[in-house]
Amino acid sequence: MNQYTKHFLAAWICTLGTFSFSLFAQNSTYPNKPIRFVVPFAPGGSTDVTARIIGQKISEILKQQVFVENRAGAGASIGIQNAATSAPDGYTILVVSPSIIVNATSMGASAGYKPQDFEVVSFASNLPMGIFVNEKIQANNLEELHQIALKEHLSFATAGNGTPPSMTCENLFRIIWKSDVTHIPYKGSSPALLATVSGETPITCGAMTGVTPFAKQGKVKVLAVSSEKRLASLPNVPTVIEAGYPQLRDDLWTGVFVPKNTPLEIKQKINQAINLALQSPEVIEKLDINDLVPMGGNLQQNTEYFNSEIVRWNKTISLIKSK
DSSP states (O other), X not given: OOHHHHHHXXXXXXXXXXXXXXXXXXXXXXXXXXXXXXXSSXXXXXXXXXXXXXXXXXXXXXXXXXXXXXXXOGGGHHHHHHHHTSOSSSSEEEEEOTHHHHHHHHHGGGGSOOGGXXXXXXXXXXXXXXXXXXXXXXXXXXXXXXXXXXXXXXXXXXXXXTOHHHHHHHIIIIIISOOOEEEEEOSSHHHHHHHHHHTSSSEEEXXXXXXXXXXXXXXXXXXXXXXXXXXXTSTTSOBTTTTTOGGGOOOEEEEEEEEXXXXXXXHXXXXXXXXXXXXXHHHHHHHHHXXXXXXXXXXXXXXXXXXXXXXHHHHHHHHHHHO
């Protein structure tokens, strides 16, 4: 977790004490029907897991069903496009990773949307990215993988083209290492992980959700994680900083977005519901099991953070495109 995120978390925790259910007594017409969470990835990844955890709790808070609809494909563009063209009425909510920025920047007009087609409501969770390999790969750290990559033709799996892990590892393999490692896109981080567990693809760059059990069973070896500190669940795995690659500090947040022009009152209501959900001990426990850190914050904090992430990812992608 970077310093900005730490400050961000501290700021929103301070504001939680002022929250009340008063907003829920207002605008009683919303919601009066089920709410759709669009997740642009296959089930099982960190974004999907976060959506289901908070969705269940928000259903209780708003007294209305929240259901998750997975629309995977095209590196998240299919699901994001679907949400972008939905009515700005609070009943279609996009739950997505930094792919909302990365895809649009790397693909341009062909992505079919712009980040500005959305307004951020909340950041629900944060998760480090990991670089891990199949058990048969003779590498126990990034430097050993580097040496193999210079001699052999390898491939790496990700949740799809234009996803943050694909950009991070393109930066590592192609720009930093100058090696020929082929990208194999899948329709989510869970399918990508399973591809490496089975040996179909030797390397995966992706969210750490679901990786720890396979690592403890010896089916994959995690070579590095993008968090500032080592994970409690895998204390022997170094961070990318320790491995000598501070430029790979690319954590994977899960953001909650609505189509632009959604009424402020509805955005406030969704935002407050998410913040209340993130205070729940059961939600915190479920997130922790999946190595997810709860975030939250008010609308202004979320907007400022989103804008800073657009700037940061644009710099990274510009560097890759320039090479």
